[in-house]
Amino acid sequence: MSDFTGKSIWITGASSGIGAALARALAARGARLILSARSVDKLEAVRQSCSMPDEHLCLAMDLADQASIEAAWSQLQEMSREVEVLINNAGMTQRDRVTETRMEVYRLLQEVNFLAAVDLTKKVLPAMLERGAGQIVAVSSVMGKFASPQRSGYAAAKHALQGFMDALRSEVYDAGIRVLVASPGFVNTDVSRNALRGDGTLHGKMDPGQAKAISAENCAEQIIAAMAKGRAEVFPGGKERIGLLLNRLSPALLRRVMRKVRVD
Numbered sequence: 323m324s325d326f327t328g329k330s331i332w333i334t335g336a337s338s339g340i341g342a343a344l345a346r347a348l349a350a351r352g353a354r355l356i357l358s359a360r361s362v363d364k365l366e367a368v369r370q371s372c373s374m375p376d377e378h379l380c381l382a383m384d385l386a387d388q389a390s391i392e393a394a395w396s397q398l399q400e401m402s403r404e405v406e407v408l409i410n411n412a413g414m415t416q417r418d419r420v421t422e423t424r425m426e427v428y429r430l431l432q433e434v435n436f437l438a439a440v441d442l443t444k445k446v447l448p449a450m451l452e453r454g455a456g457q458i459v460a461v462s463s464v465m466g467k468f469a470s471p472q473r474s475g476y477a478a479a480k481h482a483l484q485g486f487m488d489a490l491r492s493e494v495y496d497a498g499i500r501v502l503v504a505s506p507g508f509v510n511t512d513v514s515r516n517a518l519r520g521d522g523t524l525h526g527k528m529d530p531g532q533a534k535a536i537s538a539e540n541c542a543e544q545i546i547a548a549m550a551k552g553r554a555e556v557f558p559g560g561k562e563r564i565g566l567l568l569n570r571l572s573p574a575l576l577r578r579v580m581r582k583v584r585v586d
């Protein structure tokens with residue numbers, strides 16, 4: 323997958339942040355994109371900002387709504403549009419304690435970050451297996467490897483996504499399909515503004531870690547480099563990625579650090 327020219331790539335969460343940056347960078351490499359998210363106007367603006375905008379398609383879809391996913395998938399099939407690469411990038415995070423987080427918020431975090439990616443992956447996989455080629459990308463998080471306070475539902479969903487993709491990778495490797503899990507640390511996007519409080523309202527704040535983080539463009543370039551090399555994992559981000567190292571070398575120390583983390 324070192325040449326993206328003419329490749330049909332479906333990107334979820336393409337209306338902002340990392341997804342929009344992936345769209346622009348892949349379009350510049352000649353890919354033909356299917357851009358999905360809920361916000362039709364933002365998707366259209368991203369499409370127009372890409373090279374060769376007429377080659378790309380906006381496909382609105384709410385990943386928390388099964389009927390919306392099915393309608394989008396039917397639309398793609400009616401157009402006989404094949405998907406050579408699926409990038410499961412859409413996601414939303416959380417800022418609240420377990421005691422304050424309603425069950426419907428946990429369910430929503432699972433639907434958007436995990437179950438929707440499973441659904442879309444299962445939809446595109448049969449044709450990839452038939453062609454003997456394809457790539458599935460999941461934009462997870464360092465929170466898919468360890469967990470920090472006030473992100474219990476997000477970390478749980480990203481751990482589930484990691485587990486699913488790890489199992490899938492070994493099932494489809496010999497069939498010529500590559501599975502990449504991208505686990506960014508902090509990236510400067512609206513993800514913290516769009517995070518959910520425990521009652522389902524928006525956190526609405528740019529967190530300091532986010533504001534000082536690497537750009538969405540930098541993150542997208544690292545993901546694309548890993549896609550091109552057929553890598554299994556990539557970890558874009560800054561010094562917060564030390565948590566990954568601590569988790570492997572000294573989990574007890576990481577647990578002590580996490581006990582000191584204050585979010586609000």
Ligand SMILES: NC(=O)c1ccc[n+]([C@@H]2O[C@H](COP(=O)([O-])OP(=O)(O)OC[C@H]3O[C@@H](n4cnc5c(N)ncnc54)[C@H](OP(=O)(O)O)[C@@H]3O)[C@@H](O)[C@H]2O)c1
Pocket residue numbers: 334335336337338339340341358359360361362364383384385386411412413414415434461462463464505506507508509510511512513514516532535
């Ligand atoms: N930024 C970071 O620091 C960071 C770190 C690690 C991992 N990540 C992951 O990176 C991915 C992209 O996040 P981002 O940082 O670019 O944040 P973002 O700017 O908030 O983008 C999130 C994207 O997901 C889409 N989305 C959210 N809920 C959706 C739903 N119900 N149905 C369909 N689309 C939905 C949003 O589009 P609409 O609102 O238009 O639907 C938007 O395009 C996420 O999976 C996130 O967990 C981010």
